[in-house]
Amino acid sequence: MTHLSPLSVPYRAAQRSVSIVFAVAFFVFSGGAAFGGFLGAFGGIILLGSLVLAIAGYEFAYYQRFEYELTPDTFDIRSGVFGRRNREIPYRRIQNVDISRNVAQRLFGIAAVNLETAGGGETEGSLRFVAYDEALRIQTEVARLKRGESAGEATEPDREVLFELAPRELAIVGALSFDLRLPGLVFVFVTSAFPVASSYIDVPLPTSGVVATAVGLGGLVLLVALVSWGAGFIRAVVNYYDFRLTRVGDELQYERGLLQRYNGSIPLDKLQTLTIEDNPLKRHFGFATLLIETAGYAPSGDSRNGSSVGRGSEAAIPLARRERVRSLVDDLEGVAEPTYERPPKRIRRRYAVRYSLALGAIALALFGANTLLDRAIPWYVPLALVPVAIVAGVYQWRHRGYGLTDDHVVTRNGFWKRETRFVPYYRIQTIIDTRTIFQRRWRVATVTADTAGSLSLVGGDAAAVDIGGDDAVDLRETLNDRLRDALAERREERRRARQAALGVSVDATDESEPDDDGPTETSTDDRATETQTDDEPTETPTDDGATETPTESTDTDDSFLWGDDVEAPDEEGEAAVEDRSGSDSNDR
Template sequence: MNETRAEPAPERRLHPWSWLFVLIQQLKQFILPLIALLFFGQRANDDGPWWTNLAPLIAVGVLAATSLLRYFTYRYRIGSDVLSIRDGWLHRSLREIPFARIHNVVVHQSLLHRLFGVAEVRLESAGGRKPEAQMQVLRLDEALALEQQVRQRGHVAAATPDAAAAAVPDSDTLLCLPLGEVIRLGLVSNRGMIVAAAAFGGAWQLFPRKLMANFIESLVQRTSGYIGQLHLGLLSTALAVVVLLALAMLLLRGLSVLLALLQYYGFRLSEAQRRLTVERGLLARLRTSVARRRVQAWTLHEGVLHRLLKRRSLRIDTAVAQQGQNDQRTLKELAPIATPEACDALVRHLLPQAQWPREQWRGVGAGQWWRLCLFTAVWVPLAVAAASWQFGAWGLLPLLWLPWAAFKARRRVQRMGWSVDDRLVAVRGGWWTCWWRFAELDKLQALRLERGPLDRRCGTASLWLDTAGANAATAPPLRLQFVPLAEAQALYAELSRTLARRRLRW
């Protein structure tokens, strides 16, 4: 009896214009050396042979040749449950990437991509420092078909791009940001100030420091001279300075709104087949998705301007490549800005077994406030002693920081709290800026019970909880502070048993 074997899917090439996008990316990486070679190399070779002035063109030609070679040697095949990639000319490689290993799919379209009707696809996994695959570039329908194949995890064969795209199921929209919400996002963010500071730092590094110092000095002198010509009094001068600072802040907020429009215009969070997908961007469109089970921890954030506008933000940690944690193309924000009710509803939808928001929080003893300002109480008197020796009575001014530090410590302790049940562990903190951080017990990776000298003196302990994908630079730690020792030890033992049972299930 003859058995019919399914024929393997044919190999495919990248888009015919893919070499152009690879060339552009390479030129971005080597733009500064090429500019230096073009200007400084030409001056040095004025007396040399004529062909030495063609070095920049030769370098660009080499980059173009390598881009074309990559296009002709790159092949990929979409199987039922695996993606095969073959590339290389002298050094050939074949990679087999199971769809079950892929945790995050990013479909990116810059303005140039949109003009050509193509997209860049990046497939990420957990634990790796580089993406599993980065395809530059595919036709947009092919990119969406590949994303759908990953989403279905090999249960649907990828016959043709049109057929696969037609097989995409309807997704449920969980959150959309209208234009007004995007403008609010720009107002509450500091992206404009960050960009301005980065531009100033780049100019300071690029141009000679003496030139930058002279420019700043000249700008200050011109501004002070203009104010002096107006013959304003002390009060009027102070008012003028305040107005200038207000205008500067207004310009920075305007820049923040512009950046928010470029990055988050048309923001849409949707769900299909238990996979979350975010689409956003004005000129450059970004589409990134991650499976719900890959979400490791959650963070709710509420700043001062958020409270004035009655808004919050919701971020997640996912188990993806480490280098992608700070990459804007990694799915990190489920709700860049939304009402508190919308954020809570989103958490309840994605964590149906967990009770949120929490009604009961275990607080911290009010008498622990001094531990948060102990460091300040030590270094401020030392700074006052040094300043008084140098400046006399004016050196006592830093003492004014002590009551402020004590006030902040009391307010922080009043809001600190934690909550643990059979599904979720949550902590909250902050004062000026409030935050809530929580994770499912099944997502915990490690526990650590710590006791410092002050803990031993006060009979307390700190319990650190770790999850995959956690980034201390962008989210507060999942830490229970100032817990009574007996309670901390009992909680540590209970969570340890939970982790042990989970490992046995694995």
Template sequence: MKKLHPASIAVRSLSRSLNTGFVFFVIGVVVSPGSNGMNLLSVFGLVTIGIVMGIVYEFAYYQRFHYELTADTFDVTSGVISRRDRELPLGRVQNVDIRQNVVERLLGIAAVHIETAGGGETEVSLRYVDEDEARRLRRQLRRGASADAADEGGDADALETGLEGTPTARETTAAAEEEVLFEIQPRELAVLSIFTIDPGASVLGGIALSFASGLDPTTLVPVDRMEALPGPASGVLALVWGLLLFALAAWVLSAALTVSRYYGFRLTRTDDELYYERGLLQRYSGTIPLEKVQALTISESIPYRWFGYAALSVETAGYAPGQSGARGTESAIPLADADRVGALARAIEPFGPVDLESPPRRSRERYAVRYLLVVAVVVGLAYLIARYAPFVRRWYLVAALAVIAPIAAHLKWTNRGFRVGERYFLTRTGFWRRTTKVVPHYRVQAVLHESTIFQRRRGLASVTADTASSASFFGRAATAYDVDAMRGLELQTEIEERLQERLRVRKQQRTSSRGRWDASTTVDDEAVDDGEL
């Protein structure tokens, strides 16, 4: 049985003692005697007791926390007041993430978070262990090094040596075979930070900076002219200036957060796993198990697409990109040249060329009608505003948006498509954020054929291939939108047949290799047979 790093007592005690100290401070203010309702000496004594209790609790937590990596399981015993024993089968381990902030990096410790299959929450957290120990646990938990050593004839002494920190022969070989797939370049990081807007922190920071700036919009306009402006115009000027200042502050803070989040982004591959590492102040690293990949998503957002950039996300069973900002599977490549992204995506899943079948032309007419209806609603709202706000004139100019509706409909139609290959189902949708999803047939959980009342009027339908990752709340399934209704039924049947075919092939491969799937052999042989490389 092993214990946490001794420095974890100090790091954990800092936050724990602050919390307990604050609670006892509040209690002291409420109940302490004195003419003013508060005795500083008694309050200080209570706060001291709270801080000491926090430190004592964390020391007890350290003493009673043990973990052990066996041949088949990862066992954790924890709890100060109530004891909790957990036994994680190594086969259920999904992702192992390592996180470090600035203080933890200075102390040489790290937090290890272990996710299991199907879990949206962390199953086990080790806060904190030595950096080398964290990397060792990540390797052995995800690769099953102890079980492999036992299967390959390693004796108990050799297994124990591997568990106690001395690298096994397999670990040494794996480290030597690590292949660097991607390292973010300064230019790519700059483009990413310029065009990325953080929806949460940037808003709060923008509000704080706007109020703290103390700038007065009236300073931009001479006083005599400001007084000459009517009341509504003066208010509009102040509002516009505030919005501009807010947007500037939000953009600056968001860019800084993006640089801090993706600084030093590095992606490597060892056998059947991808390893990521990123972060400036808060350092993250973890694994993306290739054998658990459910789908790939290539994103080409505007304006990144104008500069020839794209992003790659890898979805694994249990959760999908975007579910948590701290998880490595959120993005295999945050931003890179589109050709580099395509090459890496094909290295993970050799899906071949992206020759997509477009939806029927009548779907484009449907989009145009929908957008024209939206324009009609906007024109109606402008008319109502003009009736009750006399200073709003020429409201009818909003009707010019009707010219854009056919263009928008055409762009939406041209950016949608699908293809059913021998091994993969590909879909594409979106203009502002065009996404291409690649789903292996054997990963499909269900195939849905849906047709809304508006689609039925045009003889259209949508076909969706659900996976284990798209079943989560944040996941997005691969969907072929607005295909011909009869073609949709054919598509549904074809995907289901491909699914059964791929499952039979994989079962035969596992049987012939005595239960072991050689990923590299499978990719090469199948790709040649299917003609997709």
């Protein structure tokens, strides 16, 4: 059993004290004027001092009672000052090991370690804090134990630096990044301040309302663009300073960050989807971003709000030449961009109509405001943009499509933020085919290949949007078939590999199988016959009645024990999904 770093005690105590002490100090020294009578400044100081001592004591107890251990097959954590918790995380279930250090932690030489598994709504193992060297040791050790090597045999896996971000490229990353959240805040601020501002603007220029509005709008757009560009630049530089991606054995490791250093591992066999992302600027200069998704990350608070930043861990390559990104995709997944099947041409009209309707709605709203508030807003201006809407429709259509390769389904969507997703067939979880009432009018449908990837939680599913209705049915069934075939193939491959490794004959059972849910011998037999007679209807279970009970019990035991499965059943989830499929249709 190992303890955390002793330095974590003062660090944690300081961290916790700062917020509490500030709150209490504020209360005592400002609001406590009435208090002052019997407490006084001296009493306040004593109160704060004892509070700090209590915190320090608690953190020391926390340190004392927090232990972790790398056993041969699980990562054990025993923690808790008052309520105790013993947690064992099987290595095979660990998806990512992340290390982060902010400036203060770097001064102390300590790091926070997060162990992520596929399930649950939170980080499964969190070490606050260990020495940085120890963090690195845990990372490599977990990777090695996961491969099934015992701790003794230290085979150093081969390292290969896949990508390094040069300072010049970092500058380009910044220059090509936009962060629309800050302008969002500014926008809220400005609109709330607008009545005040407009009263100043309106008074000196009562006659030239049109010019004033135009200038105002133009200025606003420019401001938003500038602010979002600036924010994007700063964020990119802070996030991706000194970025490096390394392949270590069968894992990817990245390092990045200016103030807070991140260092994470992405096991290649847990990789869910690859996404190439670009925007018009990046496309023009021939750059692209590559995102790697694993199933590890729990939907953290901020990713629910539509931004998966903060974690940032999925980002693999912030920016590289497009050819470089493509060759990396080829390296990692052995797949190239296919020729895309575009939605039917009639859809272009749909998009144009949609944008025009939006413009019409804006014009209508302005007109309404005009009549109600008795202002001279030029409500007809948005209508001048209808030609733009038509062009936008064509562009949206052009950048949308899907393609099937040997092992992947590839989808592409979006003009401003174009995302090309590569989903291996064997990673597909469910296939969802939706048709909104409007899509049915146009005889089109959207086919979504849902994976366990974490970006999908924020609305980035691989989806073939607005493809013809019959094509959608075809695609749905094809995906299902290919998923089945791909899985069968992988299973077969594994079996062969195992048998080759064990040097046994073909019909030996694989009792020594290290992973999965501990199938009994009988069930393995059953499975073997199953793969051979794949076409038989599986729905008549006559022969496996006897084998069922043991299989079942191990199965449930396992999944409940490790709890690596799915989030809790909730009505909200369903509602949210329904909401989303509704809104999908609107903004796509």
